[in-house]
Amino acid sequence: MKTIKRVPAAGTDEQAYAAWDDSADGSTGRGRLTRGNKITLGLFFAFLVLMVAGSLVKLPYAVMSPGPTVNTLGDSPGTTKPIITVSGLPTYPTDGALKFTTVRVEGGPGYPVDVWDVLQAWVDPSRDVFPVDEIFDPQVSQEQVAEENAVQMEGSQEEATAVALRGLGKDVPTHVSVAGLAPTSKAKGLLQAKDRFVKVGGTDITTAESVRAALQQVKPGEKVAVTVERDGKDVTVEVPTIKGQGGRTALGVILGLTHDFPAKVTIDAGSVGGPSAGLMFALGIYDKLTPGALTGNHQVAGTGTIDDGGNVGPIGGIKQKLAGARAGGAEFFLAPADNCNEVVGNIPDGLEVFKVSTFDEGRTAVEAIAKGRTGSLPRC
Numbered sequence: 001m002k003t004i005k006r007v008p009a010a011g012t013d014e015q016a017y018a019a020w021d022d023s024a025d026g027s028t029g030r031g032r033l034t035r036g037n038k039i040t041l042g043l044f045f046a047f048l049v050l051m052v053a054g055s056l057v058k059l060p061y062a063v064m065s066p067g068p069t070v071n072t073l074g075d076s077p078g079t080t081k082p083i084i085t086v087s088g089l090p091t092y093p094t095d096g097a098l099k100f101t102t103v104r105v106e107g108g109p110g111y112p113v114d115v116w117d118v119l120q121a122w123v124d125p126s127r128d129v130f131p132v133d134e135i136f137d138p139q140v141s142q143e144q145v146a147e148e149n150a151v152q153m154e155g156s157q158e159e160a161t162a163v164a165l166r167g168l169g170k171d172v173p174t175h176v177s178v179a180g181l182a183p184t185s186k187a188k189g190l191l192q193a194k195d196r197f198v199k200v201g202g203t204d205i206t207t208a209e210s211v212r213a214a215l216q217q218v219k220p221g222e223k224v225a226v227t228v229e230r231d232g233k234d235v236t237v238e239v240p241t242i243k244g245q246g247g248r249t250a251l252g253v254i255l256g257l258t259h260d261f262p263a264k265v266t267i268d269a270g271s272v273g274g275p276s277a278g279l280m281f282a283l284g285i286y287d288k289l290t291p292g293a294l295t296g297n298h299q300v301a302g303t304g305t306i307d308d309g310g311n312v313g314p315i316g317g318i319k320q321k322l323a324g325a326r327a328g329g330a331e332f333f334l335a336p337a338d339n340c341n342e343v344v345g346n347i348p349d350g351l352e353v354f355k356v357s358t359f360d361e362g363r364t365a366v367e368a369i370a371k372g373r374t375g376s377l378p379r380c
Helices: 035-056 115-122 142-167 208-215 278-288 318-327 337-343 359-371
Strands: 004-008 017-021 061-071 084-087 097-106 128-131 174-181 196-200 223-230 233-240 253-259 264-267 299-302 332-336 352-356
Touching: 061 115, 061 318, 084 278, 097 278, 097 318, 115 128, 142 174, 142 253, 142 264, 142 278, 142 359, 174 196, 174 208, 196 208, 208 253, 264 278, 278 299, 278 332, 278 359, 299 318, 299 359, 318 332, 318 337, 332 337, 332 359, 337 352, 352 359
Parallel strands: 097 299, 299 332, 332 352
Antiparallel strands: 004 017, 061 097, 061 128, 084 264, 174 253, 196 223, 223 233
16 A cells, blocks of 8 residues: 655755655655666667767768859958959949859768768769769868869959950950879979969970870970070079879979960959859859840859850769759750760759850850840750
8 A cells, every 4th residue: 555755855945845656665766767768768879879880980982962152243251341352344333143153072081971961862862872992082271172173263254254355256365284292293383373484395286185295295393495485584493304194294283374365353252162063153244244134133043164266165963953953043044065864864943954065155144134135046
């Protein structure tokens, strides 16, 4: 039989009482766990152990997810400073948006992914999982990846500026230059970033391919005379060569292009790296330098590298960029023609996608979007 004993509650001066329940055998039953509670508690602790273990196990994969979109006609992320500023030529107000798209990549050097990152990506149709070696060179460090992305971004801005100004009928001479030096290069202290190639050996340099061809006249390890223009003067140095890819003779430098611009164009894209915003930078510059809104106040996103000839090249992560563009409010999307096989089947509802191969095709597409005459535009 159960009895209730009333005792003063501990820690109080008032006549309050606490009750306990004596079991029939005289022992207290307070605080006992039932079988169901024990199972629940065990499962909870097992879940905690599993979560901790999953977060500690790092996997050799890279996860690609949709990143944010950035309007080239707006301000640099986190600032009130325009992404594109121009001095030396008249600019005009514009409306709408010409957005470049981004991809968030986890799992590269310095940013390993765990079990849960991979599992979440596998069940999310907008994300992809790749062996990390397919995305990043296993021999490079986090710092080298960041440096390469910065160099590629700088190059895309340079070429986008040249293409946009030529689209306005401006004369923009091109020079092959040193964009950076590889860690294994023996040209350090001899060649510098922004050096413009004049001659390699006895060959006059007009293109990046002419540099590569001239180097094959000597064996890897031998020195070659290199003449560059630096600070307006020609400088000749004897540079030791190295063995490059496929055993070819190389200088161990990253080749880039510099130009003589008739105006100063500055692009501030924040912390974004890589070359894939080239097309949208070129369109944004062109829009700011021409009267009226190129987009007709529409939200246009896109992607694609751009070279000095105005050709639009393929990029990685097109599925993620399509998803990110729609999530960012874009109605229309410009995709490189060489990415069309990846575009098909991955177009989000509410997004129209047009394929482009050149800057001129991209500009034509945006002008058609502004006029509401997109029926004849090529699609993937």
